[in-house]
Amino acid sequence: MLPKLMQTIALPAARVEASRRQFLLGALAAGTGIAVGFRLLSASPAAASETAEESRPHAFSPYVTIDGEGKVTVLSSQFEMGQGSYNGIATLVAEELDADWSTIEVKGAAGNIPAYGNIAFGGTLQATGGSTSMASSWERYRKAGAAARAMLVAAAAAEWGVDATEITVENGVLSHPSGKSGGFGEFAAKAVSIAVPTDVKLKQPSDWKLIGNAGLKRFDSARKANGTEQYTIDVKLPGLLTAVMIHPPRFGAKAKSFDASAARAVKGVIDVVETPRGIAVVGDNMWAALKGREAVTVEWDETAAEKRGTAGLMSAYRDLAKKTPVAIARNDGDAEAQFAKAAKVLEASFEFPYLAHAAMEPLNAVARMDNDGTLEIWGGHQFPDVYQRLSGEIARVPAEKVRLHVMKTGGSFGRRAVFDGDVVVEAVYVAKAIGFRAPVKVQWTRENDMQAGRYRPAYVHSLKAGLDEGGRLVAWHNHIVGQSIMAKTAFEGMVQNGVDPTSVEGANNLPYAIPNQTVGLTTTDAGVPVLWWRSVGSTHTAFAAETFLDEVAEAAGRDPVEFRLSMLEPESRHAIVLRLAAEKAEWEKPLPQGRFRGVAVAESFGSVVAQIAEVSADGNGGIKVERVVAAVDCGLAINPDQVRAQVEGGIGFGLSAILDEEITLTDGKVDQGNFDTYTPLRIDAMPKVEVHIIASANPPSGIGEPGVPPIGPAVANAAYRALGKRIRVLPFARSLNA
Structure with a gap:
């Protein structure tokens, strides 16, 4: 049985801050040093119906410890799987603590939901996902670092008999104008006797040295490179x-x-x-x-086994896509009436295969x-x-x-x-x-992982668009057919009126000003186990929407970038990243012969990414992706170098999936077993990537996943210009070889 509390989990939010009144800073002795962290109240002290039990602080859990040698250890509530969450959280603590970056270590923490629960999930479970690590950690880890710093300063002031305001802290050393100085280790144990500050003052952005520092390298880079990191x-x-x-x-x-x-x-x-x-x-x-x-x-x-193959499943999906959707996720205006009087009506169907996660470590x-x-x-x-x-x-x-x-x-x-x-x-x-x-x-072996795993669901999209006589997009319809990820899980309560939000995200929240649009969903029942996959629903919804939008722009006789901008608010995040990507890719400048461009923009996990892909025809009926220019708005970039790396990695990951990856079944058995039959991107196929980050004072939003959705449609749109063929069935290898 799953914990009952998980039946009411809220979906990830891009930016969620915890109530200041629910957190209680605390400190304990930790060997020869100090541990600073939080207790969390079950309910707000201001709640009128509060009971003694509800207001009782839960067990203390440390966020940062400082030992007698001055070593700083951050206890991360977020799981590290290569996305850099440990590095980001370490940056938050070290910034407020004024620690020596070379002394930082990070360890995974678990066992106390109130203290380590993911705020973006409502704080009801400890989980890493939905690109929420920084949004969930942004305030509380900075507070822990600032509290530890204040206590060390107070301990030093008491020891030296000076005013605490006269003490400065830099790179793990406390100093006074009199010449007195000492490292964190010297005062760590003494700081335990200092009262934990109730109102922690955080640094102003103008005082940051680590947050937003484009030159700051990951604290764990060396051991990842030399093979000493332990998995x-x-x-x-x-x-x-x-x-x-x-x-x-x-x-x-x-x-x-x-x-x-x-x-x-x-x-x-x-x-x-x-x-x-x-x-x-x-x-x-x-x-x-x-x-x-x-x-x-x-x-x-x-x-009770699933014995159908993917050919049969996809055939059934195609038939369902032609019918009326079972559920409606969005219904603005009167799309059907507009289709009836549109000057032009376009239709297209898109197909997406099952995909494996194919992580490096099975x-x-x-x-x-x-x-x-x-x-x-x-x-x-x-x-x-x-x-x-x-x-x-x-x-x-x-x-x-x-x-x-x-x-x-x-x-x-x-x-x-x-x-x-x-x-x-x-x-x-x-x-x-x-x-x-x-x-x-x-x-597990790789074969276990491929043949007994969980997969990104297969989907079929049926789209329809209507243009008026002036070439304006006035009607839009998208019918999505595929399995639910949330059904039969602790998230099942989030399936409302037959709509699994992970099936329609990126489709039911298009940023474009289309007055009449519907998004329908028909959820299928198949025995293939499915799961969220990097960028979840946006993996297919962005491809279908942004690729079809290019077809619509062509039918309207409009430039793809100009057409998109005409339907966006000029100062919206989507418009800003789109203009920046176009500028950096020199969209309006002619390309050398044999090169072709495509564009796409998508929002996922609170961040907006625009990408322009440049491709060439390979002479064998295929294409080679030569260059990708990406512009990203992810709120405040805590670690710009890490943001850039995640977008680069997302582009490689997404490109790998669209070009050649697919999981297929024959009579219910998975056909692929290893990387000889499930073929990720090879290094010689990775394009040159440029990432441009929008400067922002907004709280950090997701970055581990948002780089994935735009790459597929951007490349597909460029491939059309190179080959004259629309790619509507993924992977590309299946469409181009058909």
């Missing part, structure tokens, strides 16, 4: 066993029986056990477990039961509260006896944000099945 796959414990999984070949199937006699004869195989998620082969090393897996035979019960987790009854779990805990609760239920220990070690992971893109625990509960199931006699690492 779950690197966890080594005394007596550690390795388990590999045999999952059902069809989704929904279950093991009926299995024969492991031959597997148990393989040297190094310790055991073969059944779990609710499949058969696990346990060995004293990975190779032994893999060889043992080859020797296991399983009979599957496929009574899924894994480690479980160990300690002698005192504490269950320890190492893993990429994107939803730690969920995994803690589920693991405790499986192991039959209280949730507070489940200790999570939050490990960094080699990518996720949403894949580790699952409500059933996935590989984490597999590790607990396997450890339990062998009597918890040894720690167990469950390590």
Whole structure:
């Protein structure tokens, strides 16, 4: 069972600030140093109906610790999977603390929802997703840093017998005009006796040295580059066993029986056990477990299995797209009446395949039961509260006896944000099945990840646009057909009137002034497990809308950039990024022969990104993306270098998906197994990328995902000019080879 509180989770908001009155700063002694953090009240002290229990502070959880040597450790509520959340949160703390950047360390924290809950999700669970890490951390981590600084200054003032206002702090050193000075470590323990400030003063932007510093490099760059960074796959414990999984070949199937006699004869195989998620082969090393897996035979019960292939599924989707939508997500004006009298009516259908997350590090987790009854779990805990609760239920220990070690992971893109625990509960199931006699690492192979994973849903869009005699877009209709991500999860309550917001985001909030528009949705029922995938609904809605909009602009005889700007408020965020991208790409300047441009703009996770792609024809009926110019408004850029990296990475990720990636099924079985058949972008296909960041004083919004949606339509629009062919079925390889 999932925690009941998760049934009322709010959707991510771009910018959400916590009530100042709900947070209580606190401090505790931590060895030879100090820990500063928060307690969080269940309800506002001002609430008239408040009870004693509701106003009781929850257990203290540190946000920053400073030890006797002056080392600063930030305890991150957000999970690090390569997107730079640790670096961003470290920047917030170090800025207000005036710490020495070289002394900063960041560790993942878990186990206290009130303190570490994601504010953008209503604070009701600790979760990393929706590009909300900086929005959720922006105020509270700066406050923790500022409070720690104030307490260190007060301790130094008391020690030196001087006025605290005369003390300056820089790079982890406190100084006084008299010549007295000392490092953080000298005063960390003494600061514990100082009263925690109730009204923490934060720096003004004019005083920032780290926030917004384009030259600040990631604190963890060196160990990522030299291979010393530790991930779950690197966890080594005394007596550690390795388990590999045999999952059902069809989704929904279950093991009926299995024969492991031959597997148990393989040297190094310790055991073969059944779990609710499949058969696990346990060995004293990975190779032994893999060889043992080859020797296991399983009979599957496929009574409830999905046996349809993608060809049949997509055919059914196409038929549904031609019918009346089951639900309506947006209905402005009277689109049907405008279509009836439009001077021109255009129609188009777009198809999107299932997509794998294909993170660099396949899924894994480690479980160990300690002698005192504490269950320890190492893993990429994107939803730690969920995994803690589920693991405790499986192991039959209280949730507070489940200790999570939050490990960094080699990518996720949403894949580790699952409500059933996935590989984490597999590790607990396997450890339990062998009597918890040894720690167990469950390590998926790439084939496990491709064939037993969760996928970006497949979709079909049916679009229609109407132009009046003056070439103005007066009517728009989009019917979306595909699976719901939120259905049958803790987010199911967010499906309102048959509309899953993740299916229509980016489609039902187009920024363009189109007076008559409808967005309809027909949600399908398929046995293929689906999940959010980097930029979620905008992965397909932006492509369909922005590609079709180019067709409409051409029918109107208008320039694509000018046509878009004509439907945007001149000073809107969309118009500003679009003009900047066009300026930097020299849109109005003719290109050399053989080069062609395309444009797209999209908003997702509170940020707006415009991209202009430049392509060339490769001579074989395909295209090569040569250059991409991106302009981004993500609010205040805490780490400009990281913002740039995320947009660059998003472009590569999105480009990889549109060109050649797809998951297909034959008779319910996934056809792809590794990177020979599921082909991500190769390095020689990565274009030159330029990223231009809009200066903004607004609070930070998302950046891990917004770079993905515009690249597909921008390239498709450029490809049309290069090849004279509209790409409406993804991936490009399928359309161009048809």
